[in-house]
Amino acid sequence: MPREHKPVLLCVLTVFTSLVVGVEERQRGDECADLNNATWQEYRQQRFKLQVQYLLLTRRNMDCAQMFNQESLSETQQQQQPSYFNMSLPTKVIVHGYRVMGSKPSWVKQLARALLRAQDVNVLVVDWVYGASFAYNLVVEDYKEVAVQISILINQLQQRGCKLESFHFIGISLGAHVAGFVGTLFDGKIGRITALDPAGPMFKGADTFDRLDPSDALFVDAIHTDSDYFGISIPVGHVDFFLNGGKDQTGCARSWFASMYGYVICDHMRALHVYMSALNGSCPMVGIPCSSYENFLKGRCLDCDVFKGTCPTIGLSPNSGIVVSPVPREQKLFLLTTSSPPFCSRHFLLQLEVSPLDKSAEVEVTLTTENLRTVRRLRLQTDTTVYRTVLSHPVALCEIDSIKLKNTGARFYRQSEIHVKSVCLSEFPSLGREEPLCVNNIRVRRGAPWSHDFVQVCGSF
CATH class of the missing domain: 3.40.50.1820 (Alpha/Beta hydrolase fold, catalytic domain)
Structure with a gap:
């Protein structure tokens, strides 16, 4: 309404x-x-x-x-x-x-x-x-x-x-x-x-x-x-x-x-x-x-x-x-805040680099920590290869358990496979104090989500 x-x-x-x-x-x-x-x-x-x-x-x-x-x-x-x-x-x-x-x-x-x-x-x-x-x-x-x-x-x-x-x-x-x-x-x-x-x-x-x-x-x-x-x-x-x-x-x-x-x-x-x-x-x-x-x-x-x-x-x-x-x-x-007390949340810069696309696409990014999930969708165009967006999560960078990428969108009108050259996650405003979490060379097909667990070592997935 x-x-x-x-x-x-x-x-x-x-x-x-x-x-x-x-x-x-x-x-x-x-x-x-x-x-x-x-x-x-x-x-x-x-x-x-x-x-x-x-x-x-x-x-x-x-x-x-x-x-x-x-x-x-x-x-x-x-x-x-x-x-x-x-x-x-x-x-x-x-x-x-x-x-x-x-x-x-x-x-x-x-x-x-x-x-x-x-x-x-x-x-x-x-x-x-x-x-x-x-x-x-x-x-x-x-x-x-x-x-x-x-x-x-x-x-x-x-x-x-x-x-x-x-x-x-x-x-x-x-x-x-x-x-x-x-x-x-x-x-x-x-x-x-x-x-x-x-x-x-x-x-x-x-x-x-x-x-x-x-x-x-x-x-x-x-x-x-x-x-x-x-x-x-x-x-x-x-x-x-x-x-x-x-x-x-x-x-x-x-x-x-x-x-x-x-x-x-x-x-x-x-x-x-x-x-x-x-x-x-x-x-x-x-x-x-x-x-x-x-x-x-x-x-x-x-x-x-x-x-x-x-x-x-x-x-x-x-x-x-x-x-x-x-x-x-x-x-x-x-x-950015959460929906309930204490409302505070950490800010992260998500940077996604992809190979040139033939069709537009949509990628759903999910950060997970125990029972907490943060989801953000990115629309990818044929004329752009680097995307940046800010998202929030209640815990620090090195406490994130996993990241998941999913290729979403209509079957015939979106890119069927996305080649992700790199996906990096950095916490700000403290940029530079910790190494960003990065994963390289990922192929995300429609209907086959990609995920990677974070193994309790700050600085890499």
Whole structure:
């Protein structure tokens, strides 16, 4: 089903969600604070007045959020209920985005815990559900006012000793532009803004004053996963990671018959899940600079020379691991991921050289490791003999068990036998650190796949 049908499906999802969410849930008990829900009935009676509140989580109260506001650090309030906020620690500020049905974002505390496990910080969650729900065009009208209210709190904390560079905003979807306007209000002196699939609708053609851009913080990084629909397609940071090209994500449904959630917002939310996985630090997620996804897949971008050899990574490394100064702006970075956590994968350059063909052909290449398989198809033409393509696999080069080549395609309209002069596999961006895996002089006939096992010695099949 075409992606332009998504608005209709979104309305269906809205009704479905309302049945699941049910009655409004305010707070869990007197001690632990929680985000608000907003109900459609309330919205119909009167459009919500903008309400912004803040929840505080630290390593001292990871499982029990504390309400936080401008008065929380006053002497009187400290005597009544001491705040867990620590002025000497950096502060992460989580800003959610548009809420279709007014339900509180269920992922917030999971993200907060991932941040706290990675670093000893204050985590402030901005709850603006009341202003972020139901009518998207009206929500966009209010996002700058939300940023103004947040800036008042940041200004108060700054007066009490917090430095602007110690604040790291993490904005999801529309929340990324809220964070960007906070940065604008502070003349770009906020330490960092991380944008998780920053919203595209009503922002793609906006002026930089009205959307996130690199001038909003000392460092801005963004992860794009749905840039052809809910996300924005242009670079908005110093570095912009386009996962799997930034559009369709592996493991997300391509038809609403398979999964309504998977079809409507799976791509959009993948940025959040990848970021949380990166925070867990189970494996590095490295981006490769390139002018386009097409050039990346064709193996035309294999190094990080623009960053003096150090490739940017998703996560909490200062400046994403970039050591050059000044940091380049609006750098497009590409990487391939798997369909499930931890999402990270190794990148390989596959180079295939064949003898001249009389007819076109198609070769299916399969890499295998235990129960894991990576498959890529190459279309071979009569006027080309050398082919390069990028593929990914979860393990390192020397851990690959086998490679298989299969001559596929129509019986009468494709080359019946392909003479492969060589097939080589190299891992990048670490080209040169390991010898490529190469096999020479292979004949692949239709209906007779060729395969070769890798025998536990790095450097040769």
